[in-house]
Amino acid sequence: MSSDNPETRTRILQATLDLLEASQGHGVRMADIAKQAGLSRQAVYLHFANRAELLIATTHHLDALKGSDERLIPSRTARTGTERLDSFIEAWGNYIPEIYGVAKALLAMRDTDQAATQAWDKRMQDMREGCEAAIMALDRDNMLSPDHSPDQATDILWTLLSVRNWEQLTIDCGWPQDAYIENLISLARRLFVVQTTPE
Amino acid sequence: MSSDNPETRTRILQATLDLLEASQGHGVRMADIAKQAGLSRQAVYLHFANRAELLIATTHHLDALKGSDERLIPSRTARTGTERLDSFIEAWGNYIPEIYGVAKALLAMRDTDQAATQAWDKRMQDMREGCEAAIMALDRDNMLSPDHSPDQATDILWTLLSVRNWEQLTIDCGWPQDAYIENLISLARRLFVVQTTPE
DNA sequence: AAGTCACTTGACACCGTGTCAATTGACATG
DNA sequence: CATGTCAATTGACACGGTGTCAAGTGACTT
Numbered sequence A, B: 001m002s003s004d005n006p007e008t009r010t011r012i013l014q015a016t017l018d019l020l021e022a023s024q025g026h027g028v029r030m031a032d033i034a035k036q037a038g039l040s041r042q043a044v045y046l047h048f049a050n051r052a053e054l055l056i057a058t059t060h061h062l063d064a065l066k067g068s069d070e071r072l073i074p075s076r077t078a079r080t081g082t083e084r085l086d087s088f089i090e091a092w093g094n095y096i097p098e099i100y101g102v103a104k105a106l107l108a109m110r111d112t113d114q115a116a117t118q119a120w121d122k123r124m125q126d127m128r129e130g131c132e133a134a135i136m137a138l139d140r141d142n143m144l145s146p147d148h149s150p151d152q153a154t155d156i157l158w159t160l161l162s163v164r165n166w167e168q169l170t171i172d173c174g175w176p177q178d179a180y181i182e183n184l185i186s187l188a189r190r191l192f193v194v195q196t197t198p199e
Numbered sequence C: 001a002a003g004t005c006a007c008t009t010g011a012c013a014c015c016g017t018g019t020c021a022a023t024t025g026a027c028a029t030g
Numbered sequence D: 001c002a003t004g005t006c007a008a009t010t011g012a013c014a015c016g017g018t019g020t021c022a023a024g025t026g027a028c029t030t
Helices: A006-022 A032-039 A043-046 A050-064 A072-075 A083-108 A113-141 A150-160 A163-172 A177-192 B006-022 B030-037 B041-047 B052-064 B070-076 B079-109 B115-141 B149-162 B163-172 B177-192
Strands: none
Touching: A006 A043, A006 A050, A006 A083, A006 B115, A032 A043, A032 A050, A032 B070, A032 B149, A043 A083, A050 A083, A072 A150, A072 B177, A083 A113, A083 B163, A113 A150, A113 B052, A113 B149, A150 A177, A150 B163, A150 B177, A163 A177, A163 B030, A163 B149, A163 B163, A177 B149, B006 B030, B006 B052, B006 B079, B041 B115, B052 B079, B052 B115, B070 B079, B070 B115, B079 B115, B079 B163, B115 B149, B149 B177, B163 B177
């Protein structure tokens, strides 16, 4: 919490990250993290008030490591709405497997911990903004299917792109990651992009 | 477990059900259930070996109460594939809110308890069969969109209809239940039913 | 020599689940 | 009436995981 040796702090974050990735976010205890970081359990509490705070900090650490922001650049600079939609799905969809372990752990705490809930919801809200921006870009191009209002389309896209859906399709259904991306892009196009009937 | 006073047993099941429904599946402890049933905590353990077993039994109790089977009759007896798809979505989609509390609690145990995992997965597998049947019915009518293989279409429909997606759309996005049903039917039609271009 | 600081050690409280053993009280059966 | 059975109660306890507390250690200042 107040201890400010940055080296130790990041060692803890990295340990947390490694364990969560290895275990898909499951059964990782404070003691395991401490051990992995080469510290006593209590030392972890000198840097993070509690498990929730540690997990939240780990997601930020992860974002910094993996460059969550830079990934969205192609989407933001897309010329057309369709292009923006595609590249947003690709960026986010390929980010999910990289954050899966941590996301799962945070998601599990959501049920009991108030701060974890907030942190998770915040992340999802950010992701939703990406969905909204893509839908608005389509709408600006007059390419948004008349079947949905922009709000509705955003809700649906946001839901389609959830971590849970990624989990179900890739892990439960066994889709390879690239099939997941391709299919989601195709799905989104058919749902949201007005069909230019050839001829 | 072995105690066989059926009246007490169902009183426990009903207590569990009531609490889970009231709390959306959250923070319901064994002691709370016992209290609600007018029993000592230990008495609950005379009827159910552990929390997981109790929750699983509660889902069956719930199915019996709400007639999970009968709900599928319209879908099974549908004449066309499209009709079958529609009525399956309607039946399942309207069932979700009725089981939501219990489902959430079982889902939460899935992370830690092996029996709960099995029980949940079994239920999802059953639901998947409904999806598959609807897709096969479409395919038989030559109405399945060429964009997907039947397997893929089943995976997607199954994912679309997940409890988590229902939760996100109705609770997080605030869709009314009937809008949820309408939208999912419309979504599924656009994704899976070959478009007879009116010309 | 004294002080500071990150960290360690070990004990402990809390919570919820699950277990155990002794007891109670109602009801049946000879 | 005595005996047995059986559901349920009572109260204690173990366990695992989180979080807290207090005293101690050892390195590096000044």
